[in-house]
Amino acid sequence: MIRTMTKADFIAFWPTFEAVILAQETYAFDPTMTWEQAYIVWCESALTAFVYEENGKILGSYYLKANGMGPSSHISNCGYMVGELARGKGIARALCEHSQHMAVELGFTAMQFNSVVSSNEVAIKLWEKLGYKIIGTIPQAYCHGKLGYIDSYIMHKQLVPPTFTR
Template identity: 70%
Template sequence: MIRAMTQADFSAFWPSFKAVIQAQQSYAFDPDMSEQQAFQLWCELPLKSFVFEHKQQILGTYYIKPNAMGPSKHICNCGYMVSEAARGKGIARKLCEHSQDIALELGFKAMQFNSVVATNTVAIALWHKLGFATIGTIPKAYLHPKLGYVDCLIMHKQLSD
């Protein structure tokens, strides 16, 4: 089930969130941020945040927010996280599909991912399957802990005219 995220949900997911940011392989977040800083970043600053819950366990989450303001406020941005134990089970796909429906409900016409780490090939393949196009590359934009500086991709999908 996908539903709105609460502070209690975030606290339950915090160990997974912390593991993702400390791995430094997909998010340009401070690996030492506190749970409260992470909650603010993921749940308070965006328009909405959601969780994927199964058998009373929070297995994944996403946020949605405008990608820019003013004349570009019709494009949204989302971020997704799935717990390590739940990866490969289609949860990211369900979260992304849900986020596209929510984006349309909120009046967004497109979705853009500003910085997809190029080594995150599983996510990139999924986004391509879901209709996102790679529209740009930011050279050496991410300091990967094992590979050094790697590129990031800008990905985009038009949701409506």
């Protein structure tokens, strides 16, 4: 069900992506972003991207990349999107669990989410159930489409103990 994303998959995923960014409730992406810009951000700028496919339909996706460079390149970062009609079916959980396994396989020792919008209670509860902790609050960091300026959280999970080698 979860596999590497292709360009054709992103075309099929685009309506979900566009709906999420237009809502301005969870992602700090420009709502006027074009399909091409979105593809670059989600697929080409990331280390890898995956889709959750069921019965030939793309129900969700995630990207995986390093959160920082050089001395911070051991920490990964992911972004997840699930189509509105597919929510509440365990797809985000499956994508997150898959991303953690992939992150470890690719040599990352931790995963960090840099901006989890404080009103996204469903995601926050899921991330906490999966072992992520809120390690910081960024006051009024997100201009929500309906609520105005609200806080965002930085969430982190250690995946494996880091080993120091030089």
